[in-house]
Amino acid sequence: MHQPDFAGAIGVFDSGVGGLSVLRAIRAALPFENLVYVADSGHAPYGDQTEAYITQRTLSVGQWLATSGVKAITIACNTATVVAARRLRENIALPVVAIEPAIKPAVAHTRSGVVGVLATRPTVQSDSVARLCALHGSQVRIVLQACPGWVELVEQADLHSAQTEALVRQYVQPLVDQGADTLVLGCTHYPFLRDTIQRVAGEGVALIDPAEAVARELVRRLGPVHGVSAPQLGHTWFFTTGDAPQVQRTMAQLWGEGVTVEALTSV
Numbered sequence: 722m723h724q725p726d727f728a729g730a731i732g733v734f735d736s737g738v739g740g741l742s743v744l745r746a747i748r749a750a751l752p753f754e755n756l757v758y759v760a761d762s763g764h765a766p767y768g769d770q771t772e773a774y775i776t777q778r779t780l781s782v783g784q785w786l787a788t789s790g791v792k793a794i795t796i797a798c799n800t801a802t803v804v805a806a807r808r809l810r811e812n813i814a815l816p817v818v819a820i821e822p823a824i825k826p827a828v829a830h831t832r833s834g835v836v837g838v839l840a841t842r843p844t845v846q847s848d849s850v851a852r853l854c855a856l857h858g859s860q861v862r863i864v865l866q867a868c869p870g871w872v873e874l875v876e877q878a879d880l881h882s883a884q885t886e887a888l889v890r891q892y893v894q895p896l897v898d899q900g901a902d903t904l905v906l907g908c909t910h911y912p913f914l915r916d917t918i919q920r921v922a923g924e925g926v927a928l929i930d931p932a933e934a935v936a937r938e939l940v941r942r943l944g945p946v947h948g949v950s951a952p953q954l955g956h957t958w959f960f961t962t963g964d965a966p967q968v969q970r971t972m973a974q975l976w977g978e979g980v981t982v983e984a985l986t987s988v
Contacts, residue, residue: 724987725789727958730755731939732786733795736778737765737876738968739910740797741975743820743932744957747795750936751943754955757791759985760972762963766872767800768841768908775843779805780812782962785988787813795939796820797909800841803849816942822907823931824853824863830927831903834861837896839918840907842867850907864899868892868908875910878974886917893921903927913975960985 731751733744737760744758759782761767767775779801786794796802796809796819806819822844827836836858844850845865854863871892874885896904904926906912912930919928959982961968969982 728790732791743797803847837901
């Protein structure tokens with residue numbers, strides 16, 4: 722496809738459809754802004770890939786958005802953030818707001834002194850998460866838990882099946898058994914499993930999702946004039962590097978309304 726012109730829009734991308742949880746928060750905070758969302762579904766899940774591959778994909782999608790004229794980019798993917806956000810910032814002269822596991826607010830919230838972090842394997846093994854744990858976790862116990870298979874469930878919009886509950890229980894129950902009363906949703910796909918995670922963990926366990934904090938940081942970076950008033954609500958464009966009809970069906974379920982997803986074959 723030819724390079725589109727999204728001058729002045731905000732670019733948002735994720736390895737797949739999970740970043741819609743962040744896009745929803747951004748849309749609520751900035752209703753008059755135009756948004757461009759890229760699901761790199763043709764190369765998902767990032768959790769199974771090497772750091773070099775994740776970096777290459779982050780730079781490729783980020784540069785496509787920059788060339789399309791966006792004024793800011795949001796990395797709505799914890800794995801891409803911890804592996805490649807620094808490289809993207811070095812290569813693109815735009816504000817880059819990136820999500821990362823909400824370990825600091827989880828530590829402030831816990832009463833049991835045990836925090837569980839649910840994330841992809843590259844995220845839990847990253848230097849960035851080790852830094853966050855060292856910075857904020859000296860007075861509590863932080864248990865890192867990789868959750869292979871969860872991203873794939875969300876990519877298939879399989880949110881409530883018995884198979885999904887069994888896989889959620891496999892990774893959540895051990896954290897609860899160790900006394901965790903606060904769980905960090907350390908992947909943007911995981912908020913779509915919130916109901917199942919909460920049911921398995923129990924009502925007394927808090928789930929921390931940093932999506933709204935990302936939206937607030939984007940508002941701060943763009944300045945006070947953004948999102949105040951405008952003649953009409955912003956438009957949202959959706960793209961995927963994967964199977965567009967399949968991704969469109971999944972996005973429509975997760976987004977809660979009809980969407981049009983275009984295939985992105987040049988990235």
